[in-house]
Amino acid sequence: MGFEVFDAMNQPMALCLWILCTGILSLASWSIIRLIRHVRLAQTTCLPFVILPCSLLGAPWQMAQFIVVPVLKSLPARLTRNWLPFLLFNEFWHNGYEPFERLGADTFLAVSPGGLILYTCDADVNVQLFHDGNFGKPVELMSILNIYGPTITGTDGPESRLYRKIAGAFFSESTLRRVFAQSASGAKILIAALMRSDAHLQLRTLSARLSLNTLCQVAFGYQTDSDLARGLVFQDSIPDGKTLSYSQALHGLLKSMGVIFVVPHWMLRISPFRSHRHAVACYSELGSYMDQLKRARQITISKTPMHGTSSDEDLLDLLVQAGVSSKDQSTPLLTNRQVIGQIFLFMFAGHEANANLLVSIILILACHPEIQNAMQRDLDHLLGDTVPEAWSYDNNYSELMHSTVGAVINETLRLFTVIPVLPKCVPPDGPWLSITVKGQPHLLPPGTIALSNTSATYRHLKYWPDRIAGMAKLQRSRSDIRNDARQRPYTVADFDLLRWLDAGSTGETTTQTASAGFLEPRVGTFIPFSESSRGCPGRRFGPVQVCASVATLFQTHSVELETDRGNGDEDACLCDEPVLPCP
Numbered sequence: 096m097g098f099e100v101f102d103a104m105n106q107p108m109a110l111c112l113w114i115l116c117t118g119i120l121s122l123a124s125w126s127i128i129r130l131i132r133h134v135r136l137a138q139t140t141c142l143p144f145v146i147l148p149c150s151l152l153g154a155p156w157q158m159a160q161f162i163v164v165p166v167l168k169s170l171p172a173r174l175t176r177n178w179l180p181f182l183l184f185n186e187f188w189h190n191g192y193e194p195f196e197r198l199g200a201d202t203f204l205a206v207s208p209g210g211l212i213l214y215t216c217d218a219d220v221n222v223q224l225f226h227d228g229n230f231g232k233p234v235e236l237m238s239i240l241n242i243y244g245p246t247i248t249g250t251d252g253p254e255s256r257l258y259r260k261i262a263g264a265f266f267s268e269s270t271l272r273r274v275f276a277q278s279a280s281g282a283k284i285l286i287a288a289l290m291r292s293d294a295h296l297q298l299r300t301l302s303a304r305l306s307l308n309t310l311c312q313v314a315f316g317y318q319t320d321s322d323l324a325r326g327l328v329f330q331d332s333i334p335d336g337k338t339l340s341y342s343q344a345l346h347g348l349l350k351s352m353g354v355i356f357v358v359p360h361w362m363l364r365i366s367p368f369r370s371h372r373h374a375v376a377c378y379s380e381l382g383s384y385m386d387q388l389k390r391a392r393q394i395t396i397s398k399t400p401m402h403g404t405s406s407d408e409d410l411l412d413l414l415v416q417a418g419v420s421s422k423d424q425s426t427p428l429l430t431n432r433q434v435i436g437q438i439f440l441f442m443f444a445g446h447e448a449n450a451n452l453l454v455s456i457i458l459i460l461a462c463h464p465e466i467q468n469a470m471q472r473d474l475d476h477l478l479g480d481t482v483p484e485a486w487s488y489d490n491n492y493s494e495l496m497h498s499t500v501g502a503v504i505n506e507t508l509r510l511f512t513v514i515p516v517l518p519k520c521v522p523p524d525g526p527w528l529s530i531t532v533k534g535q536p537h538l539l540p541p542g543t544i545a546l547s548n549t550s551a552t553y554r555h556l557k558y559w560p561d562r563i564a565g566m567a568k569l570q571r572s573r574s575d576i577r578n579d580a581r582q583r584p585y586t587v588a589d590f591d592l593l594r595w596l597d598a599g600s601t602g603e604t605t606t607q608t609a610s611a612g613f614l615e616p617r618v619g620t621f622i623p624f625s626e627s628s629r630g631c632p633g634r635r636f637g638p639v640q641v642c643a644s645v646a647t648l649f650q651t652h653s654v655e656l657e658t659d660r661g662n663g664d665e666d667a668c669l670c671d672e673p674v675l676p677c678p
């Protein structure tokens with residue numbers, strides 16, 4: 096009797112244990128079989144490869160890394176340093192070229208049970224990935240952006256090309272004129288906000304609000320300077336029927352995209368976590384803002400048939416018109432979901448990178464007063480005492496971009512690259528594709544993901560010799576520096592304007608060329624906006640916006656590091672008088 100009770104109690108537990116063990120064993124066998132298969136595939140390419148326990152892009156790693164990475168990092172570095180960096184997406188920027196250097200290859204495959212990923216920082220391979228039209232975009236990685244409808248980025252092939260074609264007319268010279276003027280006007284409002292004593296704690300938020308407001312005014316005819324002024328003091332106006340302002344909804348959503356993408360929305364609504372309920376509120380309120388925006392423009396267009404003639408068409412005109420039938424077009428080119436999908440994508444892609452770039456510039460200038468001083472000298476020379484309202488894209492932009500201002504923007508884009516890796520892929524249902532590495536062709540199997548690592552390319556000494564950090568290295572051995580993450584010889588220390596300004600007069604012309612003394616980087620070595628058919632459509636919009644903002648901010652004001660807090664922390668703050676004289 097006693098034994099029967101014991102058996103009965105343990106049967107469920109034994110069953111669970113058996114299922115667990117069988118599951119683990121099956122998963123392990125499946126992983127080993129797939130790994131062997133992928134290693135064989137990697138061998139056929141004749142490229143160097145490194146074996147990883149899982150794929151950087153796989154869902155299991157994405158979910159488990161927050162627990163596993165601290166454990167792996169606590170192990171002796173010699174056990175992990177040759178492979179772990181290739182699994183740490185968020186550290187690609189920090190690591191720069193170092194993991195490639197350690198491995199001794201600029202192009203190699205990472206092989207795991209999840210598949211093959213090509214990592215490269217070789218300029219020639221970058222060029223092939225961007226310009227060979229056979230390489231596609233791994234849309235499944237980008238489908239997180241399709242939360243309101245299919246987007247230009249979350250699709251590939253003819254569909255993505257259609258969205259691009261519709262939006263293309265917006266990126267014209269007349270738009271750039273508006274961007275320049277609006278950015279200067281917005282930056283004046285930002286100055287007032289930055290003068291507040293706690294502004295340095297909100298630099299990123301303030302910059303994002305400025306950038307979003309500029310984009311909205313120029314691309315969607317939405318928001319005003321007064322909205323910006325209120326937004327920058329966190330007194331946004333919230334219309335009746337809403338609980339969040341438009342920018343609160345968008346920025347709140349961008350923080351929680353993952354959860355919105357993965358978890359059913361009804362679950363988020365009843366979740367005990369406030370952050371979940373907030374995420375879904377941001378999602379639905381932003382959806383409602385975009386819908387209202389679209390409907391209002393539809394009404395305007397239908398009432399004024401001449402509205403949106405080619406010179407004054409904004410992006411919203413183009414998208415809304417593509418979503419309605421007309422005399423020439425009996426079936427609309429875009430469905431409602433496709434229109435809203437593009438509005439969302441452009442709202443996101445059109446302001447985030449600019450905002451981050453402006454913040455990086457402000458911080459880097461605070462770290463380098465001598466560079467700030469030089470830039471202000473150029474601003475004095477080019478703009479004198481004229482007010483921003485008197486400046487224009489036609490008269491000032493090109494000159495500014497060939498001066499220290501352009502050098503600051505480019506050097507910041509190089510060292511603080513906004514997107515640390517650009518993904519491409521060999522289409523899973525297509526043929527093997529060839530890439531040439533150091534003159535040798537290699538065939539990549541279908542389904543291979545290719546990551547062009549811009550952070551590593553921009554810190555590759557072959558393309559970007561470290562003229563300043565080289566001096567420091569004379570005093571410390573390279574391996575000392577490499578093993579001490581805090582002392583790495585790049586980023587802030589490596590910020591060097593003369594690369595861009597003195598290009599014609601340095602030995603760098605062997606690898607790079609110069610136009611009117613301003614560096615034109617060798618193709619494939621500087622790709623902040625990506626290239627070719629999937630390159631950034633805002634590649635001119637972004638610099639125009641940032642250039643006008645920087646000129647406005649720094650013509651009359653300076654930033655300096657606030658170092659008197661006694662806790663060793665340093666922040667940037669804005670001063671109404673130039674800290675350093677601008678002779």
Ligand code: HEM
Nearest residue numbers: 247248444445448449513517623624625629631633636637
């Ligand atoms: C400094 C500012 C900017 C930087 C550094 C930047 C950078 C980039 C990069 C690197 C990509 C390619 C991403 C990839 O291949 O995965 C991209 C794509 C894109 N960017 Fe920008 N961008 C900037 C500003 C803008 C602006 C102002 C707009 C629009 C007004 C914009 C709209 C887009 C769009 C729609 C895409 C997706 C293109 C596609 O998937 O085919 N960007 N951007």
